[in-house]
Amino acid sequence: MYTPYLRGKQYELIALRELAPDLKDWNVVPLIEPVRNTFTSLATAMKELASANAPFRIILNPKVGQLTSSEDALLEFLGSDTSFMEHGLPTIALADDADLAALARLANYWTHKPFSILHNGFGDAEALHQLLAKTGQPDLHLFVGDEQELYMRQFRGEARVLIKDGFKLERNADYKPEDPFSDLHEIYQDQGLSGFGDFLTIGDNYSETGGPAYAVAIHLTYFNAYRYNSMYCKHYKSHTNDTPTDPANKFLEAVTNVHNDIANGFDQFTETTALQELLALYERKHFPGLGYVKKLSIKHHIETVGSFLEDADD
Numbered sequence: 001m002y003t004p005y006l007r008g009k010q011y012e013l014i015a016l017r018e019l020a021p022d023l024k025d026w027n028v029v030p031l032i033e034p035v036r037n038t039f040t041s042l043a044t045a046m047k048e049l050a051s052a053n054a055p056f057r058i059i060l061n062p063k064v065g066q067l068t069s070s071e072d073a074l075l076e077f078l079g080s081d082t083s084f085m086e087h088g089l090p091t092i093a094l095a096d097d098a099d100l101a102a103l104a105r106l107a108n109y110w111t112h113k114p115f116s117i118l119h120n121g122f123g124d125a126e127a128l129h130q131l132l133a134k135t136g137q138p139d140l141h142l143f144v145g146d147e148q149e150l151y152m153r154q155f156r157g158e159a160r161v162l163i164k165d166g167f168k169l170e171r172n173a174d175y176k177p178e179d180p181f182s183d184l185h186e187i188y189q190d191q192g193l194s195g196f197g198d199f200l201t202i203g204d205n206y207s208e209t210g211g212p213a214y215a216v217a218i219h220l221t222y223f224n225a226y227r228y229n230s231m232y233c234k235h236y237k238s239h240t241n242d243t244p245t246d247p248a249n250k251f252l253e254a255v256t257n258v259h260n261d262i263a264n265g266f267d268q269f270t271e272t273t274a275l276q277e278l279l280a281l282y283e284r285k286h287f288p289g290l291g292y293v294k295k296l297s298i299k300h301h302i303e304t305v306g307s308f309l310e311d312a313d314d
């Protein structure tokens with residue numbers, strides 16, 4: 001099982017909507033952390049996922065964004081339409097300052113549904129086990145980060161997913177041609193895990209808005225056949241990066257680099273619909289906007305991992 005961790009921004013949710021018909025077949029179960037206090041885009045995405053019978057997990061107590069102090073508003077929204085949570089699985093986030101009494105309240109909010117726990121900085125496994133003995137056990141434990149091995153051991157015998165941030169965030173102009181991304185897809189079963197996850201080609205670092213785009217970078221992941229099938233991320237950058245003007249031309253420079261790399265023989269990308277659309281934009285010399293480009297990068301990554309899982313099941 002693959003669990004991509006998405007924040008509820010517009011183009012992240014649109015990416016999920018467009019991939020919804022395939023997610024279940026790929027065994028991809030997204031984890032959504034809502035970050036906006038307006039729910040129109042989230043409602044549309046949840047209904048699309050439900051219509052495709054695609055399960056997803058949604059964090060009831062977001063730790064970033066506009067809902068960190070508006071938990072009740074999110075719960076009210078989720079309970080306002082039965083279709084929203086038809087295939088949604090409630091998830092409770094535990095940060096280092098987690099209030100276990102709040103966990104108990106959230107765990108009982110949907111008594112007819114299993115819930116999962118997102119461990120993200122919390123470390124008192126004994127206190128948590130004592131509480132879960134009273135509230136009931138989650139169907140899944142999700143762990144963020146790669147320094148939790150001893151803590152994760154306290155939940156052996158239960159379904160566990162490890163989510164790592166493989167994306168090395170830089171200023172767009174500073175990216176190297178490529179970086180290692182992750183090998184979890186190859187080793188998670190050896191570690192006794194039920195699945196793996198990541199923060200896509202966005203990274204765990206959260207910000208409400210971006211700064212001016214002095215450079216445009218397109219991030220595309222692939223499985224490196226020469227590195228034990230480990231996942232790598234290529235970064236295709238613009239080169240006229242002195243001012244934040246003319247993002248359309250910067251995009252054309254970056255997408256031309258994608259086209260040229262493939263034309264010159266790079267053949268390790270999975271042939272995704274997102275990559276096909278990106279190359280079609282190159283042919284048309286059309287700039288769809290930076291948010292749209294980010295959406296294509298997200299889609300390409302999920303499609304790449306989904307295709308890997310589909311092939312592994314065959």
